[in-house]
Amino acid sequence: MSFEPKILGILCNWCSYSGADLAGTSRKKYPANIRIMRVMCSGRVDPVFILKAMESGADGVLVLGCHPGDCHYSEGNYKTIRRMTMLQKLTDQMGIESDRIRLDWVSASEGDNFSAIIRDMTEKIKKLGPFPRNGGNNG
């Protein structure tokens, strides 16, 4: 059986969740590998959420928010950029492939963009294989 990655999508309520909704209502196809969790703002996403998801069974985590400048709360997504840039530096050092953690922007009208991002991410993680949990190795 081929490897089917589990991807956690953390989507902001105002743009990206509506974008995902639009992808559904307009019957866009995308892989079923994504599990969506809704937050009020991508600025709510603490790096702990992402690390915990990875250790709890996710092979990748996707954070989607409003495009910069379009945040419902003015600047929540700017904080997301800072945190995700910092997290990426850490995960690089910890030997976690950069394709496993992704930040992107999807507006409420971008159903196409949403399904394209999911397709692209699923494909990349399929190539990487399962995320090694439990500290990677023991002994």
Added chain:
Amino acid sequence: MAKLKVALYWAASCGGCDIGFLEIGEKLLKLIEVADVVFWPVAMDVKYKDVEAMPDRSIDVCIFNGAIRSSEQEHLAKILREKSKVMIAYGACAYGGGIPGLANMYNREMIMERAYLETPSTINPGKIMPQTSYQSPEGELTLPKLFDTVKTLSQTVKVEYIIPGCPPEERTTWMALEALIEGKLPPVGTVITDNIKAVCDDCPRKRDVKKVKKFYRTYEIISDPEICLLEQGIICAGIATRGGCGSPCPQANMPCTGCYGPVNDVIDQGAHFMNAVASVIDSNEPEEIEKILEDVRDPAGTFYRYNLPDSILRRARV
């Protein structure tokens, strides 16, 4: 009343915790009035077999410092657990893995090669590596096995209390010992400190708005002694670290590095710290943010200095 029996042990640690313990000074005499020290390798000549011969649960309290990274340390942790009624993880290494825990950025082979072959001061043309067992004419000689992954004490055996710090401050050690002497130990699982808020709560520096355009290492800047170090661009772990130490480092112009561990209910001190530091960056431009973060040269060593084995990721994938 019979005297209490106390054991102290060191595993993967620098020895600083034993010295930290002695910081209580003449109060040690108060401890000795009510307690006998039955095992303390750094101060007394007691053999492992003497401990193994003790009845189970015959030691009242074991104060254990150091992380677990070899078969010997794991064995002693398990033996002392069986023999002790109460196990206390003493110091940052036993609590979160400490500095030895940063070995989790590598694995056993990488560490062995570095130590026995690659270091500039090593001359080892025969590439001789330590073995766990050797047959000599007199019989078999053995060495403990080094683990791939450093573990905390609570990842190895059940632990009742934690005394944090690198090493624990005298006031923290004494707070725990006093509770022990008076028989007023807190609920199991307590991290014993006299402040459950962050180090910032103890810190006398002035705090205002945190907006940082550039991060500095301590040698790159002469800091203002009155103002919050993080506001000056020096990465200070005070915001993400349990108080109770009295903030000696920020008061000596050095940033907090996080040795007292996370505040209550935080599951990953490093991620918590990283989150807070990222939030103070004063830029909204991805390229500029990237550039500002270039100054954070070693995120794992900065944010997880004392608790990598206790973090969510536990180790690097190498």
